[in-house]
Amino acid sequence: MLRTASCSASLTTASHFFRHFPLSYSSLSSSTGALRAPGRNLRRVASPASPGRRVFLRRGLRVPSTAVRRVNRQLSRLYVRAVATQPARSYPDVGQDEAEKLGFEKVSEEFISECKSKATLFKHKKTGCEVMSVSNEDENKVFGIVLRTPPKDSTGIPHILEHSVLCGSRKYPLKEPFVELLKGSLHTFLNAFTYPDRTCYPVASTNTKDFYNLVDVYLDAVFFPKCVDDVHTFQQEGWHYELNDPSEDISYKGVVFNEMKGVYSQPDNILGRIAQQAISPDNTYGVDSGGDPKDIPNLTFEEFKDFHRKYYHPSNARIWFYGDDDPLQRLRILSEYLDMFEASPSRDTSKIEPQKLFSEPIRIVEKYPVGRDGDLKKKNMVCVNWLLSEKPLDLETQLALGFLDHLMLGTPASPLRKILLESGLGEALVSSGMSDELLQPQFSVGMKGVSEDNVQKVEELIMSTLKKLAEEGFESNAVEASMNTIEFSLRENNTGSFPRGLSLMLQSIAKWIYDMDPFEPLKYTEPLKALKARIAEEGSKAVFSPLIEQFILNNSHRVTIEMQPDPEKASQEEAEEKSILEKVKAGMTEEDLAELARATEELRLKQETPDPPEALRCVPSLNLSDIPKEPTYVPTEVGDINGVKVLRHDLFTNDIVYAEVVFDMGSLKHELLPLVPLFCQSLMEMGTKDLSFVQLNQLIGRKTGGISVYPLTSSVRGKDEPCTKIIVRGKSMAGRADDLFNLMNCLLQEVQFTDQQRFKQFVSQSIARMENRLRGSGHGVAAARMDAMLNIAGWMSEQMGGLSYLEFLRTLEKKVGEDWEGISSSLEEIRRSLLAKNGCIVNMTADGKSLTNIEKSLEKFLDLLPESPSGGLVTWDGRLPLRNEAIVIPTQVNYVGKAGNIYSTGYELDGSAYVISKHISNTWLWDRVRVSGGAYGGFCDFDSHSGVFSFLSYRDPNLLKTLDIYDGTGDFLRGLDVDQETLTKAIIGTIGDVDSYQLPDAKGYSSLMRHLLGVTDEERLRKREEILTTSLKDFKDFAEAIDVVRDNGVAVAVASAEDIDAANNARSNFFEVKKAL
């Protein structure tokens, strides 16, 4: 969200890849739960986090982007976050004999107190496959199989294989079992990722039967995929020549090919890739496992098959089980697969050799594509990278480096971050921080939005600041704040919607994959204690200064990357690709061309032919009787303190209090709306009369688990007025609730809007972030734009996070210098119009005793609030004019959207709408937009509060063709013939979304959202019944409603100038064109 994005270390957001619906479009995860509003909020600003840097995901992750999430992300590199929430009990054991009988030997066994789990390492005797079996009381069970897959070139083999193995296997011979699981299981996690050196296939579920179904499909996919015998899958997921008619031009198609074109259209991603390859030029990290679009077409089917044969073997696999299921059953399932193999030498051939450290620093200058007409003055990027060590580090040193990372860069008050941003030399930091998920740890720091003359200065400032930090050490308050933040995060162990067991797996595997001890990363207590003791005894300087000196300042393995903007690069690359394809065509005979056209048609036909029912039936699925009939209810008590409504949720939270204070935007003047995100950031980062913002930030770090402030808007079904709020969210240990509320009060009432320089930084960081969003999440920008045409809440949202916001920021940047007084008093005016008891709601989640204990602190906080806001109530009524719009950016792939309001047809919300819209995404759009269209993603989203139904595509090579597919949706539904099994699957999948797994804080928050949007438990129950009884007739009836998108909808595309021109030529000026970058 807004306030966090500005200070996010973005270490981990370098690349994430959606297979299916990106974060905010997991539309149905919310629906009946009415959690649509946070989705909307995310849509505006946040980009989803991924589990690792430069990791390719098969499908988007749903990760909350709270302030603390950011901290967790950063710590996750070097800390394991695991504190059990329940007392220990004895766990079922697997005896040595039982293991032997199934072909396993028990290697070692430990009780890990950090996660209250018993962990046993087994070895499959015949193949050497290692299995970690973790038993505890967590119902959110996790399985993962991880293979070491080091590539030799940048053709993207591991990534294409990761996509392809999930396209049908021996036991599940249909086109995409993965999609069948997406449709019809209760998974709490289902995805696959490619790292630079490994490929992970994880699944999770709270339902045991469902869990084992998922495990079986994944095991069969990994070891016996159809793709090694079927060139069509390789062509579809990897690359192929497409030729519809011999008279036309040949083009490249392929899901990964287009996915990577998208990646190579984002400057931050290009920089990350160049840096990684330059820092380790001599081993497997010197190439791109994801695939460089220039190299992908060099990959042959033979090499692809060979890679699978070599590395997808039990001898090269590590398998993880976690949760409350029977550990013996795990071994039974595995032995069935592993026993079919003999040992192979793959474990030796896949070994990663360390990169030898350089004796001299190096410097690399590269170009990256920018728009032709843009301002090139402040477009350089510069980043300094170090490879820290040739040999693995001991755990205490790793912990200390993680700590150091947080001290230097973790918060806006951290010195390295602060000094760089305050220098004014650049607009924002680029991916910066420590990273230890590959064989050798590394550290990077740099800036973007730098003018050519300042590149050298940024480098010098980085070096001189590091030197200063080594010489002077850190303030003791800063050290205390970092320590508290780290300990709080360990205790809370809040992995959001990411399963805890998966988070642990990724920690463990980061060592295990290199044949190191898989238990070690799970046990942080002792080394953390030792580190704390050393800091107490010797002082923090004695601990951290030698680390900065040894690993950074005196380390000659330093790689500096400078990136320069090049307005010609995009068209050059396009011309190169065109010329290669022309040569290919020129080298073909007439027969060759006819054959290619036939093959293109054959592939298309195969893609569009549905699987036969008997093939679909073989994918295991649950029955409706396995599904609970009632929704999960969150205990909620509605009360009143001094006239303010207070919601209390009595839940076990491990002694942590979560609090949200909600203020109403009903008195805010229209023209102040776009200033709201910067107002929120100013509250967090400007300081008071007595406390500098650094001191204030340290106080928050020392005494709480984090505070954040952000706006929230949503339509409310059946009402004209939208829900428009500002939320202040915080958490602390129960004993520190008084501090939490005092600090909230301090932020809200005492922060002064007087720091012009800092405000200027906020504006330039926001511009950099919005520009990055346009390139990386153009579908979100398009969706916001359409929403802004169709409803008031959407318009407000777009003013605070869409293209309109970017335009506002660009004007504001000039105004900060000319009329700071005016801006400062506008910020004050926003505060006066929000801050009041009137219209305020408080939401609290903790155990009953804590809820009672913190009442006094809350009362005091509320007493300090003014009674009513200044200014009268305003009516929100803004909309953007309805029109088809194309937003031009420099890109190789497009984002295409179309939307309309289905309530305008008189359609009345029925639970079946969620089932139907999920089905449209998973079948019609998946098959046409992704599989045969070649886009990385195609999906739809239904906002049950506003009635807006939107279609969206992601990294899409097409434009008008995709719009035609959207328009065909009504006919698709009318022609649909689904049997009971398919229907049941769709229903179960929808329930899986509705019942998505939530940790206690998320339960309390969802309940607040439902309260704000007027969704009652009775309504949820009714919706659930409607979902469970969805019939084919509902699908047909929905077709009429959805036709409104075709007939009266608006289309918005974020696309390249060439494609927009072509579209406007083909369909006379269909789009109004808007330049953005």
Ligand SMILES: [Zn+2]
């Ligand atoms: Zn991918």
